Amino acid sequence: MNVGIIGGSDGLGKTLIYYFRDEFDVYITGRDHKKGRAVAEEMNVNYIESNAGLANISDMLVISVPIQHTCDVIREVAPFMKEGSVMVDVTSVKEGPSKTMAEVLPDSIEYIPTHPIFGPRTTRLDNQVIVLTPDAKGKWYSKVYEYLKGKNMRIIETTAEKHDFMMSIVQVLTHFSFISTASAIEKLKVDISETEDYESPIYNLMIDMIARIVSQNPYLTYNIQSMNTNGPKVRNTFAEAVIELRDAINNKDDEKFMDIAINATKHMGDITNALGRSDKAIGSLNYEYGILFKSIGKEVGLKHIYSGKIHTGILESVDGKSAVLKKGSKTEKLRIANIRILLDDELYQWKIENEDKKTESISCIFSKNVHVETIQKTVMNLGNIIDVKLIDAYNGPQIDEDSISLTFEVTALSKADIENVKNLFTGFGGIIR
DSSP: OEEEEETTTSHHHHHHHHHHTTTSEEEEEOSSHHHHHHHHHHTTOEEOSOHHHHHHHOSEEEEOSOHHHHHHHHHHHGGGOOTTOEEEEOOSOOHHHHHHHHHHSOTTSEEEEEEEOSOTTOOOOTTOEEEEOOSSOOHHHHHHHHHHHHTTOEEEEOOHHHHHHHHIIIIIIHHHHHHHHHHHHHHTTOOHHHHTTTOOHHHHHHHHHHHHHHTSOHHHHHHHHHHOTTHHHHHHHHHHHHHHHHHHHHTTOHHHHHHHHHHHHHHTOOHHHHHHHHHHHHHHHHHHHHHHHHTTTSEEEEEETTTOOEEEEEEEEEOSSEEEEEETTEEEEEEGGGEEEOOHHHHHHHHHHHSOOEEEEEEEEEETTOOHHHHHHHHHTSTTEEEEEEEEEEOOTTSOTTEEEEEEEEEESSHHHHHHHHHHHHHTTOEEO
């Protein structure tokens, strides 16, 4: 099946390539053809310069362009859609694209307005939320639904109108309040790094969430604000709530403040679950820091959660933000927020797959009644041993009658690991030949 992605060279469109390329023939377009061709080559998919040409060959056409251009692109490619194909858009506002697709697409073309509620930094689909707002459910709808279900996604089916109202709370209100908070901090000329000396875990999480939102493409966040028809009411209500709270405090009206706070708390729903989730987030951060601190001076593997790259070495130090690794003469400083420490088994497996291995034959004289399998099992229990094989047993003139010379081929991750095997043999009463 051909999957076409208009806007596949950037943002979510580029992220979708990762999910589709192993199962489908993927074709992309982009505004910058040079960049688009480079992305296509890098990700081993196909590049087409024409949106219309892409529409003409695609069984599924995904529209992944900025919100303000989505309806125009739908109109542009509608006449060129392949008969029996399906159009999908992935914008965070659904009313406009839904109405446009209904207006310009013929009956032979199915359309499924969708909103993946995750961003380009998401590395896995399982447990991610995706909203479907179909006007009708044709043959493609069940295929798409089952595909998403098979990826273990959380699927919400609703109308475009309800979606946009809910997103006015989930996105418009939260983005507006977070950006307002960040703007207030900037206006107060506060150095965020200085506040870290005083920060609580909750403050730390809040600042991280605010930073995540304000670091997004400002054109995207502006269009989420401006193109949701519920936006004006939501922003005005927020502004009124801020002023009401400010006036209650400035006027020393404690009863008014208590009334606002209590009503707001009651309306927040399941507070117990909220406390549990936030406690879990804080606990996870503290646990991770604890593991890192206990690993100082030891060999560790640190996986970058976005690039997937594994960094190995001796963990020299850990501070509030960074972990310092040393490998030979090379030192690396990694942001703790972007890494995950590998479990011992994960690090061992990575080293087996990626690092050079050492193999050496070791001949050792043992007592004639030595148990070979016990020796082999004990060797395999040593760290960083990949394999041990008995390749020769000798009891010639040079060997005492009550002794035997055994030669083992040992494969390990380093020369030092092989030396540990020799020490083990002598511990068994053996004599290295």
